[in-house]
Amino acid sequence: MNILLRYTGGFMAEGGGTGKNVFLEWFGNEILGEKYTYVVGDNKELYGAFNSQFENKLLVIVEEAQSKENHENFDILKARTTCQKLNINKKNVPVYSVRDKTNTIFCSNNRNPLPMRQGNRRIQAFDCDVSMRGDTAYFTKLVSLLKKPSTKYYFFNYLKKYKTYDSPIMFQTNIPKTKVYRELRYLNAPKHFKWLASRIKDGLLEDGTMTTLMKDYDKWVQNEGGGKRD
Structure with a gap:
């Protein structure tokens, strides 16, 4: 399972401060265990030649999913989120395979941190609730509660009763189409998809010849699509 937790706060706004890392690291270290988290x-770790740090991990938390690294390594990222075995490459040790049970949670303050394209079946995406951002009293109380053994006990028992997916197929067919999910699909779509969506939304799609449509597409690319076709 792979999840993206994003907070951008809108154009020109400073992201962060939503407490996602506080909770996730507590969950990984105190519920799953440090050994498995x-x-x-640095996103380069995800794509480096040596990867023994990921061996036998149940949860990988990416503190800041970076657009450049993840988009440039789309094929590697795609393979990482689907493979059932992981080839472990250590220095001066022959490569060997282990079962890959890793779940990855990507956190990001970037608008487009992951290349979620048409046909995505691997990643769920959510924008973080920002209503408590900057509320020092709230986060002080949260940290205090997370330190209590009773919090771990009740949360663990809650998870034991929580209904989850029975198989990867169930996960893939039940990915919620959130606002950020739809936005990322659009941001990573080919330009001709964006042109078509724009024209339909604005009621400007002409019922004309292929030549007419191509001229309109080229005009849209020059004005709104970055100046170059895909």
């Missing part, structure tokens, strides 16, 4: 600080 790994926090990625």
